[in-house]
Amino acid sequence: MKIGLIGGTGPEGRGLGMQLGLAGHDVVIGSRYEVKAIETAREMADTCGSEEASSRYSGADNAAAASGCEVIFLTVPYAGMTSVLHSIGRHLRGKICVNTIVPLEFVGGQARNIAPPTGSAAEEAERLVPEARWVAAFHTVPARGLMRPGSRLNTDALVCSDDPEALKSVMELAHEMQGLRGINAGLLENARYLEGATALLININRIYGAHGSLKVMGI
Numbered sequence: 623m624k625i626g627l628i629g630g631t632g633p634e635g636r637g638l639g640m641q642l643g644l645a646g647h648d649v650v651i652g653s654r655y656e657v658k659a660i661e662t663a664r665e666m667a668d669t670c671g672s673e674e675a676s677s678r679y680s681g682a683d684n685a686a687a688a689s690g691c692e693v694i695f696l697t698v699p700y701a702g703m704t705s706v707l708h709s710i711g712r713h714l715r716g717k718i719c720v721n722t723i724v725p726l727e728f729v730g731g732q733a734r735n736i737a738p739p740t741g742s743a744a745e746e747a748e749r750l751v752p753e754a755r756w757v758a759a760f761h762t763v764p765a766r767g768l769m770r771p772g773s774r775l776n777t778d779a780l781v782c783s784d785d786p787e788a789l790k791s792v793m794e795l796a797h798e799m800q801g802l803r804g805i806n807a808g809l810l811e812n813a814r815y816l817e818g819a820t821a822l823l824i825n826i827n828r829i830y831g832a833h834g835s836l837k838v839m840g841i
Contacts, residue, residue, distance in 0.1 A: 624648045626691030628684050628706060629698030631662040634722055637768025638695055638760060640666055643678040644771060645798035650680050652687030659683065670771055688713035693720070693791070694754075700725040700736070700743055707750045715753035718788045721813070722760045723747075724820045733824040735817055744782065744813035757783040757792045758813035761820045762836045763802065774801030777835035781805065782812045805838050 625642050627635040630651035643649040643666070651666070653659035659681030667676030688694055688710040698706050700723050707714075723743040725736040740746045744758035759781040767775045779796040781804050783789035793804030807816065819836065827834055 623693060624650065624691045625693045625695065626650045626652055626687035627695045627697055628652045628687060628710065629696070629702070630687075631658055632697060632699075633765035633769065634760070635695070635697035636662065636666060637765040638697065638722070639679065640669065640771060641768050641799040641802075642795065644670065644675055644800075645795070646678075648678050648680075650682050650687045650691055652682055652684040654684060656681065656683040656686075659687070669769075685710050685713060691717075693718045693795075695720045695722060696747065697722050699723070703743060703747065704750065707747060711751040711754075714751050717754055718757060718785075718791055719747070719751070719754040720757045720759055720792055721747050722758075724761055724817045726821055726824075731828070733821040733828075735821040737814065737818075741811060742814035742817050744810055744817075748810060755783075755785045755788040756810060757781060757785070757788050758810060758816060759792050759796070759804075761813075761816045762823055764833050764835050766833050767835070768799075772800070775799065775835075776801045776837070778803045778805045778837050780807040780816055780836070780838075782807045782810050782816065784810045805841065 639649045651663045663679040663681035667679045721744040738746045748756045796804030
């Protein structure tokens with residue numbers, strides 16, 4: 623499968639791209655600047671160490687990454703989400719699009735969720751590009767862990783969508799990552815709780831000086 627990471631030069635995009643490439647998928651890192659995307663893809667390939675794995679990473683501008691891939695991950699900051707979707711929306715029609723965005727602000731060192739009028743960034747993205755098959759996932763999976771090839775994550779990826787087949791596909795992608803488990807978290811409207819939980823998790827990690835994540839017990 624060919625997977626595009628829109629805004630993939632940041633920590634979350636790099637981490638997810640790293641894991642997806644190691645799982646055997648072809649990964650295209652997208653950026654506003656093609657040169658930056660190509661450089662990031664080269665760095666990721668070098669980190670992998672294996673020639674076979676490193677050949678799976680490439681870079682392109684966001685529009686080319688969106689048009690040339692089967693599955694799209696949206697990893698841009700929330701402030702840039704609307705403009706990015708306006709520019710690449712036509713390339714997303716009918717495709718599974720995974721929104722990992724968390725609307726955050728920091729006040730006095732505390733992370734706070736900025737709830738959009740629609741309830742979540744994922745629902746806002748669906749409003750902007752309704753023809754895409756939107757899934758919300760990976761909000762609480764730490765980028766630090768994703769960026770370590772060979773390490774086991776030992777955490778869960780909570781996945782929300784109104785499209786059952788798209789939800790299943792993204793859960794399967796999560797299961798392919800070392801030590802990660804995909805959990806069905808229901809309809810897309812539940813993304814608002816995942817985004818809020820991410821702010822809470824950031825604050826907990828700050829208090830304890832940790833890199834904790836979420837794991838659902840009893841399932």
